[in-house]
Amino acid sequence: MVVVIGSLNLDFSIKTHRFPEVGETLTGGKFVISPGGKGLNQAIASARGGEKTYLICSVAKDIMWQQVFSHIKKERKIKVIPVFSRKNHTGCAFILLDDSGNNRILVAPGANLDLSFSEVLRRLKKLKPKHIIFQNELSEKLVKNILKLKGKFLEAKFFFNPAPYKDFVKDIANKPDFLIMNEGEASLLFDKKILSENDAIKTLEDLRGDFKNNVLITLGEKGVVFLHNGVAEHLPAFQVNAVDTTAAGDTFVGYLSAAILKGKNIKDSIIFAQAASAICVSRYGAFTSIPYLQEVEKFLKKRGIKV
Numbered sequence: 584m585v586v587v588i589g590s591l592n593l594d595f596s597i598k599t600h601r602f603p604e605v606g607e608t609l610t611g612g613k614f615v616i617s618p619g620g621k622g623l624n625q626a627i628a629s630a631r632g633g634e635k636t637y638l639i640c641s642v643a644k645d646i647m648w649q650q651v652f653s654h655i656k657k658e659r660k661i662k663v664i665p666v667f668s669r670k671n672h673t674g675c676a677f678i679l680l681d682d683s684g685n686n687r688i689l690v691a692p693g694a695n696l697d698l699s700f701s702e703v704l705r706r707l708k709k710l711k712p713k714h715i716i717f718q719n720e721l722s723e724k725l726v727k728n729i730l731k732l733k734g735k736f737l738e739a740k741f742f743f744n745p746a747p748y749k750d751f752v753k754d755i756a757n758k759p760d761f762l763i764m765n766e767g768e769a770s771l772l773f774d775k776k777i778l779s780e781n782d783a784i785k786t787l788e789d790l791r792g793d794f795k796n797n798v799l800i801t802l803g804e805k806g807v808v809f810l811h812n813g814v815a816e817h818l819p820a821f822q823v824n825a826v827d828t829t830a831a832g833d834t835f836v837g838y839l840s841a842a843i844l845k846g847k848n849i850k851d852s853i854i855f856a857q858a859a860s861a862i863c864v865s866r867y868g869a870f871t872s873i874p875y876l877q878e879v880e881k882f883l884k885k886r887g888i889k890v
């Protein structure tokens with residue numbers, strides 16, 4: 584069983600021909616409202632990947648939480664454990680998307696930053712998960728405290744996705760069992776530009792002495808470079824017609840954990856998670872584009888891949 588500790592937001596998106604200029608009001612966009620937040624997306628990916636998943640998150644008893652809850656209550660295998668904040672609203676994001684596929688996003692984290700370690704600890708002690716997944720849309724204090732629990736829950740493996748990147752990650756990067764980030768986050772963490780698989784391999788090989796854990800860098804359409812037992816390796820992405828890369832990284836994290844829980848080795852788990860992400864990018868939307876286990880199995884079977 585998996586516990587995700589993370590953010591839950593309501594996303595307000597407007598698709599527009601072009602972005603408005605400063606002071607300009609532009610009319611004529613198409614509006615969509617959808618559940619979001621890295622925590623929720625990763626929990627949905629884990630649940631659709633077949634694992635019983637709990638999401639511990641902080642929200643407010645407001646209309647935004649009700650909206651999100653009405654969407655996710657239909658989701659099987661996922662149980663959201665809301666910790667209600669009295670100080671703040673449920674987190675929300677305002678997303679503008681233009682005709683060329685560019686986006687401008689503003690997030691008001693609200694209640695997400697109120698989640699306290701004592702609330703989390705109480706639930707973890709009861710749930711005793713095999714995997715704990717968390718990201719950086721929580722307070723720095725909470726992220727650091729979660730990592731201090733390593734070794735205290737007998738079997739739990741810790742999956743940390745340092746997104747969005749913050750500088751304190753440098754001090755804790757070698758602590759989680761799995762550190763999973765994209766090339767932008769890796770460039771900031773390692774203080775060098777990582778643009779290609781060769782850059783990523785070189786960076787991880789240079790650093791292997793510092794990392795006994797698994798480090799994974801996702802490179803969008805270029806796949807994944809990972810460090811395991813001190814060896815850096817590249818696995819290419821699946822070739823698909825990508826139309827919307829929203830939630831690709833979150834799908835990867837949730838499915839990677841699910842695959843490892845099914846007993847697959849690291850390499851097969853990455854292939855499995857990349858198949859799920861490839862399906863995700865071939866569809867529009869965020870949480871609606873995260874595939875179900877059967878779709879991923881079918882995708883791999885069609886390509887003659889056994890993992």
Ligand code: ADP
Pocket residue numbers: 764765766801802803804806807820821822823825828829830831832833835856857858860861864
């Ligand atoms: P993030 O969403 O965090 O920026 P990435 O863009 O690196 O993460 O994507 C995560 C994974 O999703 C990649 O490692 C890859 O497997 C898959 N992916 C992303 N973009 C594409 C694409 N254009 N074609 C195929 N797979 C993709």
